[in-house]
Amino acid sequence: MNGLTDRNAETRAIVTGGAQGVGFAVAEALADEGCKALALVGRSREKGERAAAALAEKGVDAIFIAADVSSVADCRRAVDVALAHFGTVNALVNAAATSARGSLTDTGEELFDRIFATNVRGPFFLMQGVVRHLLERGAPGAIVNVLSMSAHAGQSFLAPYSASKGALMTLTKNVANAHRRSRIRCNAVLPGWMDTEGEAIVQATFHDAPADWLEKAEAAQPMGQLAKPAQLARLITYMLSPHSGVMTGSLVDYDQNVAGVVGE
Template sequence: MAIDLTGLTAVVTGGNNGIGRAMAVGLARAGANVAVWARNAERSADAVAEIAGHGVKAIAVACDVADETAVAAAMDRTVDELGPLGCFVANAGIAEAAPITEMTLETWHRVLRTNLDGTFLCTREAARRFVDQGTGGSMIVVSSTISRYGGAGQAAYAASKTGIVGLGRTLAVELARHRVRCNILIPGWTRTGMNTDLQADERFMKATTGRTPARRWADPEEFHEIATFLADPTMTFHTGNEIVVDGGYTIF
């Protein structure tokens, strides 16, 4: 049975590109009104045009997720324009590769600031809004399969994405009394703009697809239905779960 999210207000951070954009589109296809929080205005405008094409309200909100004041302002604008919050997707993230012997503290802080601090600030703001509304809701925090294995040159990224898993579990436990669910999405290798350099590396693609039982990388569009499932307000007992979408990579 198709999931109906008509009238629900959803926020997707980093919703103008890759998996975030796919999730935003999936929510819109199910009837949700969507706010895209991101920093690239041009890319956000393009995403909002696609989202609105599904007959819903869509807005782009300029927001640095690691800026506490900007996050609060983005939430105020979203609720003012689209109505009470129903689903919050904390997806925004960056990756910077460097061997641990060469990684600077500045790089480490930059990645953790966006990925982990940003997820904390956004989910805290969403939690405050949900609790004040008293109507329950859904949060989705986006981690990565790197939270389950090591990745050469990815110390900062792996640490941030592993931290998000712990944060998501805690949110699920703490907010359950308020009828707020929090689930953790763990995507595997997906063809996004963040990893175009890896997609151009024939040896890397052969190695990763060879280890994936599905024998391919995911396309972002495959996250449309995942987003609607996790946002579905009728799934009132589904919380604290880790949804792994990786073609079998982490169990092979």
């Protein structure tokens, strides 16, 4: 292996949220680095099949699995379908999530349950399926969970979302500790404000953002941009690859604002 070339050549990965945003950026980066087997999991069949077709043009055996990660049955089926198609899977990226708004005082039971089902329960059972498979084979593997800087605290209108990412943060470390002697690594990235299709929808839906919201938001950032999926993706693929060595249980902040710094 040389540099980025073929460093993920033996990777057979499941990527949730793989039809767009961070998930698809990860899939593209994996393909560029030599990965030949990718299962994209998402809700939109149209977007998912289009994404899989784009990867197939790069020589990847890419499949789309229509599934809602808030459903345990769908999570289990997604792992089963990927295993049936590829024979084995040794990598998982949990990128699918909901960032629905809600504060402590205005969040109802239904919203709370939906956020935790998508952001915590889904990743839990996806990891369970992949880890069980790896343990049965006695094979190593790698998992990367996509969290958020909101896991450190979060804004007042993100109470259940922040709590869900905090729960997944603890789960990441728990899984890393439980399975490190089986050479199954589990790490997480915590991105800050990102420029994604989903964020554009959130800004329009919840914040009445004007058409030029991105330009204004980026102008106000220390580094003059929001984090880009293609940039974050390379960190994630590194964490999946053998080049990251013994790295496990790590929570990597991916932001231009430093957690804990006040008034600067």
